[in-house]
Amino acid sequence: MVIPAALALLGYARSLAGVTRAQRAVWVKARIVAVEQPAHGGSRKPGIPVTLTFQDPGTGREFTLSNAGKHGEAIEEAWVGREVEVRYPPGQPLRFAVVLGGAGEQTGREGPDCAVMLLLIGLVIHATVRWGWPWALLGFGTLLTAAAVRSPDIRMVRARNAQLASAVAVPARVVAVTRDVYTDDESGGDIVVHAPSSPSPPTRAPTSPPCPARASPIRAGPSTAPSPSTTPPPTRPSTPPTPRPTAVRER
Structure with missing residues (x-):
């Protein structure tokens, strides 16, 4: 626990x-001025190819x-006009790096915070071994x-x-x-992941949806097609009953 504490203090x-x-x-705001289509069948790890423009505050030049x-x-989400944070060493704007979560990295405290977290985890484990499992939960x-x-x-979120x-x-x-x-x-097998990429169309002012067409009223009147309910069902020819033979007794 001495090493995490020393790293955090340093x-x-x-x-x-x-x-x-x-x-x-040097931290500056960059703006996307062009968006290219990603390669079909390529990897999604490089993201969307874009062209960025930013101004060096030291020289005033625009790159x-x-x-x-x-x-x-x-x-992974790009459109013309979007602003992103970039940083680069002083005097070397060609070595710029895009930082999407730049608010927390500008202070340079991510490393010390991680060391403090490791120190606290070690203290909790030590307390658990010495005083029991309730200290682990706490x-x-x-x-x-x-x-x-x-x-x-x-x-x-x-x-x-x-x-x-x-x-x-x-x-x-x-x-x-x-x-x-x-x-x-x-298993040692290959897992293939496919992901679609679609461009965002230009932003347009929201328009009111078109009014739905009204259905024409149904009027009662003579119908040219015969109604299936009024068509009489086909009749079957009636067959006369078969006479039964009668038995004759001799006296």
Whole structure:
């Protein structure tokens, strides 16, 4: 437990001093200016090929560079005008990297937070071995609650639900189907995963739906087609009853 504690203290000290890699990097907003179609039958790991443009705050120059998943995180949702966060070392904008969750990485505290979590897990395990299993329930329950409160996943899910609630349904078409092959650890066979990719059409102002056509009223009157209910059923010819033979007795 000494090593996680030392790593956490060192990480927090570097974060407070502002000398972490994330804090020394240049963070700017980039805008997508072009979206290309992914390769049909290729892998979905590189994401959607896009062209980004951003301005270097140090020199004032504007850079327009392409990204096909080789610079940072893969972009799986792209449209012209979308803004993403990019970072690069000072004076080297060509080494940019796309960071989709940049709010938590700019402080450089992800490493120290992970070390603190490992330290707390070790303390809970030590308390469980020494004082019994109730401390395991209490300790791990507290850790899970704290992790859920600090995790940005809940906020992201709420924001995503709000966006979906206000979204407008538009038609789309599939332009490519990606193909990824994975190896099953148990059976050793190949698992093929296909995923469709469709472009988002240009945003249009929502229009009111067309009024449905009214059905013409039905008027009573003579019908040209015979009604099936009034057609008499076919009659079968009646057959006379067969006379029965009578027995004659002699006296």
